Amino acid sequence: MKRQLFIAAALTGTLALAGCDQADDSEQNAANTATQTEQTTAGEQAQTDQQQASRTLEGVMEFVATDTPLPDDAQVKVSLLDVARADAPATTISETTVDVSGNDPVEFSLDYPTTQVDPGHAHAVRAEIRDDDGNLLWTSPQRHQVEVGPDAEQAPITVSLEPVASQGSIAGQALEDTENAADQAGDAVADTTGDAVEAAGDAADATQDAAGDAVDATRDAAGDAAEATEETAEDAAAASEEAAEEAHEEVEEMMEDDSQSAQ
Numbered sequence: 001m002k003r004q005l006f007i008a009a010a011l012t013g014t015l016a017l018a019g020c021d022q023a024d025d026s027e028q029n030a031a032n033t034a035t036q037t038e039q040t041t042a043g044e045q046a047q048t049d050q051q052q053a054s055r056t057l058e059g060v061m062e063f064v065a066t067d068t069p070l071p072d073d074a075q076v077k078v079s080l081l082d083v084a085r086a087d088a089p090a091t092t093i094s095e096t097t098v099d100v101s102g103n104d105p106v107e108f109s110l111d112y113p114t115t116q117v118d119p120g121h122a123h124a125v126r127a128e129i130r131d132d133d134g135n136l137l138w139t140s141p142q143r144h145q146v147e148v149g150p151d152a153e154q155a156p157i158t159v160s161l162e163p164v165a166s167q168g169s170i171a172g173q174a175l176e177d178t179e180n181a182a183d184q185a186g187d188a189v190a191d192t193t194g195d196a197v198e199a200a201g202d203a204a205d206a207t208q209d210a211a212g213d214a215v216d217a218t219r220d221a222a223g224d225a226a227e228a229t230e231e232t233a234e235d236a237a238a239a240s241e242e243a244a245e246e247a248h249e250e251v252e253e254m255m256e257d258d259s260q261s262a263q
Contacts (some may be wrong), residue, residue: 006028057110057146059157063103063138068163071137074100076127076161080112083143084121093117093148108159112148119149127159138163 061076076098081090094112110125117123124145127136131133147154 013220032103053114053150054111055114055148055152057112057125057148057154057157059108059125059159059211061098061100061106061161062157063105064160064162066103068165070100070103071129071131074129074138076100076106076108076129076138078108078110078125078127078159080110080117081124081126082117082121083124084118090124090126099212114148114150117148119147119152123148125159127161129161136164166176183253 036193054122057080061078063070077095079095082093083090093116096108096109096110098106098108100106108127122145124143125140126144127138127140128136130136140159140161144157144159146152146157212248
C-alpha cells in the first residue's frame with residue numbers, strides 16, 4: 001500500500017515538474033517572438049528612414065543631333081542642381097556619371113540626400129559631356145525641373161542633350177533673326193517718322209494759309225468798315241449842312257416877315 005502511495009506521489013511530482021517546464025518554455029517562446037517582432041519593426045523603420053533620407057531620380061537621356069557622333073568612351077555627367085536663386089550660380093546637390101556609346105537613348109538613376117534639398121526651392125537636372133581638357137561638347141540646353149524631398153513623387157524624366165556647335169548655330173541664327181527684325185522695325189519707325197514729319201509740315205502750311213486768309217479777311221473787313229464809316233460821316237456832314245442852310249433860310253424869312261409887319 002505504501003509502495004503504491006509512493007509511486008502515485010512520484011508521478012504527481014513528475015507531472016507538476018513537466019507542467020512547470022512547459023509553462024517556462026511557453027513564456028520563453030513568447031518572449032522570443034516579441035523580441036523578433038521588435039527587431040523586425042526596428043529594421044523596417046530603419047529601412048524606411050534610410051529610404052526617406054535618400055531618394056532616387058530616374059530617367060532617360062536622348063541625343064538630339066543624331067548626325068553628330070558622340071566622342072569615343074563618352075561619359076555623361078548628370079547633376080541635380082538647386083536653381084532657386086537667379087542672382088547666384090546653381091548649387092550642386094548630387095551628381096553621377098553614366099557611360100554611353102553611340103547616340104541611342106541611355107537610362108540613368110541619380111541618388112540624392114533629402115537632407116540637402118529644400119522642397120520649397122526649384123531644382124533641375126542637367127547633363128553634359130566634356131572632353132579630357134574640360135571643354136564642353138554636349139549639354140542639355142533646356143531646364144528639366146524636378147520635384148525633390150522625402151515625400152516627392154517625381155516620375156521618370158527625359159533629358160535631351162545637344163552638341164554645343166549646333167547650339168551655337170541655333171544661337172547665331174536667332175541673333176541674325178533678331179537683327180533682321182530690329183532692322184525692319186527701324187525701317188518701319190523711320191517711315192512712320194517721315195510720314196509724321198511730312199504730315200506735320202502739311203498741317204503747318206495749312207495753318208499758315210488759314211492764318212494768312214484770316215488776316216486778309218480781317219484787313220478787307222476793316223477797309224470796308226472804314227469806307228462805310230467815312231461815307232456815313234460824309235452823309236452826316238452833308239445832312240447837317242443842308243439842315244443848317246434850311247434853318248438859316250427860315251430865320252431870314254421870319255425876319256423879313258417881322259420887318260414887314262413892323263412897317
